[in-house]
Amino acid sequence: MPVILTQTIDILVRTKENIIKTYGEDAREELKGVIGELSKLKYEIQTNKPFRKLIGDNWDVQQYNKYLEHQSVIIEHPNFYNSIWLHSECYMYRRMREAFELTNNLKDMDPFETQKVQSYNSAKILMEQLGNYLLNILEKDGDKKTEFIQLLKLNLWGNKCDLSITNGVVANDMEQSHELEALNTNIICDHSENVWNAISTDTQSEIIDIVLDNAGYELYTDLCLADFVITNKYATKIRFYVKTIPWFISDVLTKDINWTLTQLNASDNPTLRKLSQRWSNYLDSKIWTVEEHDFWTLPVSYTEMISYDVELYRKLSEAKLVVFKGDLNYRKLFGEKNWSPETPVEEALQGFHPSRLCSLRTLKADIICGLKEGLAEMTAAKSEDWLITGNYGVIQYCDKVVIV
Ligand SMILES: O=P(O)(O)OC[C@@]1(O)O[C@H](CO)[C@@H](O)[C@@H]1O
Numbered sequence: 569m570p571v572i573l574t575q576t577i578d579i580l581v582r583t584k585e586n587i588i589k590t591y592g593e594d595a596r597e598e599l600k601g602v603i604g605e606l607s608k609l610k611y612e613i614q615t616n617k618p619f620r621k622l623i624g625d626n627w628d629v630q631q632y633n634k635y636l637e638h639q640s641v642i643i644e645h646p647n648f649y650n651s652i653w654l655h656s657e658c659y660m661y662r663r664m665r666e667a668f669e670l671t672n673n674l675k676d677m678d679p680f681e682t683q684k685v686q687s688y689n690s691a692k693i694l695m696e697q698l699g700n701y702l703l704n705i706l707e708k709d710g711d712k713k714t715e716f717i718q719l720l721k722l723n724l725w726g727n728k729c730d731l732s733i734t735n736g737v738v739a740n741d742m743e744q745s746h747e748l749e750a751l752n753t754n755i756i757c758d759h760s761e762n763v764w765n766a767i768s769t770d771t772q773s774e775i776i777d778i779v780l781d782n783a784g785y786e787l788y789t790d791l792c793l794a795d796f797v798i799t800n801k802y803a804t805k806i807r808f809y810v811k812t813i814p815w816f817i818s819d820v821l822t823k824d825i826n827w828t829l830t831q832l833n834a835s836d837n838p839t840l841r842k843l844s845q846r847w848s849n850y851l852d853s854k855i856w857t858v859e860e861h862d863f864w865t866l867p868v869s870y871t872e873m874i875s876y877d878v879e880l881y882r883k884l885s886e887a888k889l890v891v892f893k894g895d896l897n898y899r900k901l902f903g904e905k906n907w908s909p910e911t912p913v914e915e916a917l918q919g920f921h922p923s924r925l926c927s928l929r930t931l932k933a934d935i936i937c938g939l940k941e942g943l944a945e946m947t948a949a950k951s952e953d954w955l956i957t958g959n960y961g962v963i964q965y966c967d968k969v970v971i972v
């Protein structure tokens with residue numbers, strides 16, 4: 569966490585003149601104040617100070633402060649080291665946000681923008697290759713199940729956000745299946761057939777919800793998957809859930825979707841331009857919508873959604889499938905608990921069943937469930953840091969539904 573703060577401070581210092589150009593000369597002093605606040609936060613973490621209350625009167629500030637009070641009942645002086653990692657980390661990002669939102673001129677600044685732009689620019693070749701593959705399968709009348717599962721796995725590896733793996737995976741559509749085959753062994757729980765059945769048979773609802781994770785290449789794979797689903801009429805509406813504040817560096821905000829479509833449309837590559845036009849049409853005609861809810865950036869697991877935001881739970885229940893992307897969503901789905909790896913997914917969800925759901929996640933934190941007997945031990949024997957490198961992935965599904 570101190571490294572993330574140091575990185576962010578460095579970028580703010582390095583791009584200071586650009587920031588002043590964008591936000592005006594009055595922002596110069598405030599930028600110094602923000603950097604001071606981030607340095608203070610870093611010092612608090614490194615010296616293990618107790619969490620202080622957040623300043624502000626937004627709904628989420630009130631929820632954080634209520635949560636901090638609740639923590640003080642459980643732990644004498646809750647601090648970064650005696651709280652669960654999920655809480656400490658979410659608190660850190662919310663404190664980073666506070667530093668900006670308490671200013672006059674830097675309220676809307678996303679300190680992670682530079683990194684998001686870099687990640688997009690480094691993925692252009694991959695996006696062109698995946699885009700050609702998508703247009704190819706959209707135009708021809710191929711085996712939809714195989715194509716969907718292929719896109720689902722490409723989407724999964726997009727979460728690794730590490731271009732070394734996706735460089736291999738989307739080398740080109742000829743080697744496509746061969747490369748994916750090679751990676752299949754790294755998918756240590758694969759419920760992709762269940763996901764296919766959920767979207768291709770059930771007509772109970774025409775909505776599919778995608779709870780997004782990272783901008784850049786991962787967002788691009790989400791839009792490709794969503795295009796395939798709409799074009800083949802497995803849904804009539806897809807709702808993308810974004811974050812409402814800059815989060816875990818690369819998580820998607822509404823502006824990141826708009827920026828991505830603008831960039832794609834300005835590309836010198838006809839495939840990317842064509843896809844951006846398709847996707848802008850989906851958004852303009854509300855076939856695709858972008859949904860903003862503050863709940864996703866609270867420090868709580870999803871078992872608490874009903875008590876914090878029952879309307880959101882009910883909204884997810886309108887969908888025939890909710891797709892949760894990435895590692896942080898996985899940690900919140902399963903309560904940031906050290907489950908025995910064989911604990912069934914349904915049990916580890918601890919009652920969070922707004923709709924059929926699936927998680928597409930590369931393992932970057934040491935939470936795991938739903939594995940076959942002995943698989944965790946076998947994988948650990950192959951590579952001891954299997955839980956945190958992102959080299960392994962899961963596609964996990966649960967069809968239990970509890971309406972409230
Ligand atoms: O949700 P993502 O973007 O897949 O991954 C985010 C994440 O893995 O990055 C941090 C470092 O491991 C973790 O705190 C967090 O879970």
Ligand SMILES: [Mn+2]
Binds near residue numbers: 782816818819894896
């Ligand atoms: Mn993320």
